[in-house]
Each structure stands twice: as structure tokens, then as C-alpha cells.
Amino acid sequence: MSDAEPRPRSRALPFGILLAAVVLVSANLRPGASSLGPVLEEVRHGLGMSGGVAGAMTGLPGLCFGLVGALAVAFARKVGTTTGIALALLAAAAGLLLRVTTDSVPLFLLLSVLALAGMAVCNVLVPPWIKAHGHTVVLMTVYGTGLVVGATVAALTTAPVAEATGSWRTGLGMWGVLLVVALPLWAWLALHERRSPAEHSVSGDAAPSGRIAHSPTAVALTVLFGIQSMHAYVQFGWLPQIYRDAGLSASTAGALQALLSGVGILGALAMPTVIARSQGLHAWMVSFGVMLALGYAGLMVAPATVPWLWALLLGLSGLAFPTAIALITARTRHPSVTAQLSGFVQPIGYAFAAVGPFLVGLLRDATDGWSLVIVLLALTSVPLTLAGLRVARPSYVDDEI
Known part of the structure; x- marks a missing residue:
């Protein structure tokens, strides 16, 4: 501790x-x-x-x-x-x-x-x-x-x-x-x-009583969690269909989805320890954004050529999710602040997750294809990276509120 x-x-x-x-x-x-x-x-x-x-x-x-x-x-x-x-x-x-x-x-x-x-x-x-x-x-x-x-x-x-x-x-x-x-x-x-x-x-000092929304770290963590949660739900709901529309079989699409999920398990095991022992997380945050953009770029130009590579890249970018979960405790000192941060980050983040798959379905039907959808998803790597870089700073929400 x-x-x-x-x-x-x-x-x-x-x-x-x-x-x-x-x-x-x-x-x-x-x-x-x-x-x-x-x-x-x-x-x-x-x-x-x-x-x-x-x-x-x-x-x-x-x-x-x-x-x-x-x-x-x-x-x-x-x-x-x-x-x-x-x-x-x-x-x-x-x-x-x-x-x-x-x-x-x-x-x-x-x-x-x-x-x-x-x-x-x-x-x-x-x-x-x-x-x-x-x-x-x-x-x-x-x-x-x-x-x-x-x-x-x-x-x-x-x-x-x-x-x-x-x-x-x-x-x-x-x-x-x-x-x-x-x-x-x-x-x-x-x-x-x-x-x-x-x-x-x-024991210890009384918990800070300021508004959690006044913390730049809390806001950035909410953006990071929200964007990654949106991608997780979009990928869970639509990635197999993207592969099937590219000509792959249902079983192959399912196996690629399982590959993406399997990478997430490894990340959940590793990231809390990485956060606790690392001097800085900036390189990790940049890598999450880069791999997210590359994964969607691959789905755009050659979805059926090396489909496992795109699933792997998206899975690795998804390590932002266990990172964000672990940062809820790592960026707070007092348990009551942890509760406030968790109650701020997760509800807003899951609201992103609820809207994302719905909008993807609407855009796909409106454009009769995946091109615009994939481009927009890839572009979200920019705010994800910027929010991640802000959260990567070794600061505490307790101090900011």
C-alpha cells in the first residue's frame, strides 16, 4: 500500500x-x-x-x-x-x-x-x-x-x-x-x-468535499473511459458483422472477436501493476490511440487480408479499459473520493457506450456501408490519446478538488 x-x-x-x-x-x-x-x-x-x-x-x-x-x-x-x-x-x-x-x-x-x-x-x-x-x-x-x-x-x-x-x-x-x-x-x-x-x-485526514467535476484528472479519465467503453460495445456488437460483410465466415468472425477479448484479459491482469510501478504512462496512452487508429485503418483498407492483425491491434488498444478502471483507485487517496470519482466516471462513460452502437447502426444503414463509420471511429483515437495523456500525469483528484 x-x-x-x-x-x-x-x-x-x-x-x-x-x-x-x-x-x-x-x-x-x-x-x-x-x-x-x-x-x-x-x-x-x-x-x-x-x-x-x-x-x-x-x-x-x-x-x-x-x-x-x-x-x-x-x-x-x-x-x-x-x-x-x-x-x-x-x-x-x-x-x-x-x-x-x-x-x-x-x-x-x-x-x-x-x-x-x-x-x-x-x-x-x-x-x-x-x-x-x-x-x-x-x-x-x-x-x-x-x-x-x-x-x-x-x-x-x-x-x-x-x-x-x-x-x-x-x-x-x-x-x-x-x-x-x-x-x-x-x-x-x-x-x-x-x-x-x-x-x-x-483513518487519516477528512475527505475533500469539493465537486469532482472541478478536477481536470476526473474529466480526462471520464473521456478516456467513455471513448474506450464506446469502442468496446461497438466492437462487441458490430465487429463480427464487419468481418462477415468482408467475406469471412461466421465462425471465423467469432474467433476474431474471441481474440480481441482474450487480449483484454491479459491487459486486465497486467495494467494495475504497470500503473503502480511505472514512472509514467504517457507512452502507454499514445500507444492505445495509435493501435486504435491502425486497427480501424486495417478494417477499412484490407479487412479480410490479415483480419487477425486488426483484431489484435484493436484488442491492444482496448487495454485502455482496464487502465481506466485501475486509475479510479490509483488517482485517489481517500475512499470517499474514490467513490465520487467512480460515480462520476462510470455513469458518463457508459452513456457513451449506450449511444455508440446505436449511432453506428444508423450510420451504416444511412450510408449502406462501413467506410464512414470506420473513419469516424478511427478519428476518436485523437481525443482518447489527449485524455489519456492528461490522466497519465501522476496527480490526485483529492488535491484538485
């Missing part, structure tokens, strides 16, 4: 419990969102869902993560951070388990929103919870990796499970069961915190 990081008064919770808690929560914050896409057609036919509603379903994760995430910090002030996470996991589990039992489209949508709302609250509250309990670099590494692994595994396994069991309800419902596994430990943590609140308080 760095000298700038406040130390808990008492190591009331062993590292093994902290590690288990982070593994369980991180692995459960993406499958509910990424599992629907592979079986969306089956869900649509099974419920009699219109094409418009099915399309809207794909934008729900980003929308819920943005809107509900903005309320998470205020919610945590009322119930406590640990209790907030526990209640959010309960809501997510209930939503995922109950939605596969209904034949009503409105109820399916409502329960999906409930599940995604629970995940949105956890998105914002887990980084400050980690900050308050120490072992920040290790636990943020586990957290970032769990997010990527959870999303990737759900995307890869939901359809095969649905096919093997003959039911899309089983494929989607199993992620609710996985969430239930996380509930006992987090419920115990919430009760433990309420019984001995002094053990979980943080």
Missing part, C-alpha cells in the same frame, strides 16, 4: 476473504449483459418480441449502467458501501432468475432492467470498497480481470448451453444461479460491517 493511501484502522478481514469477495462480485457483473446477445434471436421468437424491442435490448446495459450508476454513491451513503453491493447483487440475481420464468415481454424487460441496475450499482461501489480495505493493486487486478473474463465466458458459453439443453431459458438463467453463489459472502460482509463499523472506518 502506498503512503498516499489511507490505512484501515483494523485489518478485520483476512486477505483471503477480501479476495473471494472480489472474485465473486467481479465475475458476476458482466454475464447478465453479455449473455443475451448470442441467444437474442431465440429469446425474440420465444417471447414473440418485435425486432425493435430486441434491438433496444442490446442498448439496455450501457443505458442502465449510466443512469443507475449515477445514483449509486447517494445510495451507498444511506445504506453503506458493503450493504449497497450486497443489495445490488440480490437485485441482479432476482432479475436474472425471474426473467427466464416469464412469457411476458414487458416483464422480461422490467426484470432485465432490475438485473442491470444491480450490476450498475456494483460497477460504481466496488472500486471504493477495494480502496477502503487495502491490497488495492492486487484486488483491482482481480476485479478488472474478473469483469473481462465474466463477459467473455458468458458470450462464449451461453449459446452452447442453450443448444445442449434445448432452451434459451437455461442458457440465460444459469448466470442468475452464479450470482446466488456470491450472495452469502456479501450478506455476511454487510452484517459484519454493521456490527463493527469502527473496524471498517478509515
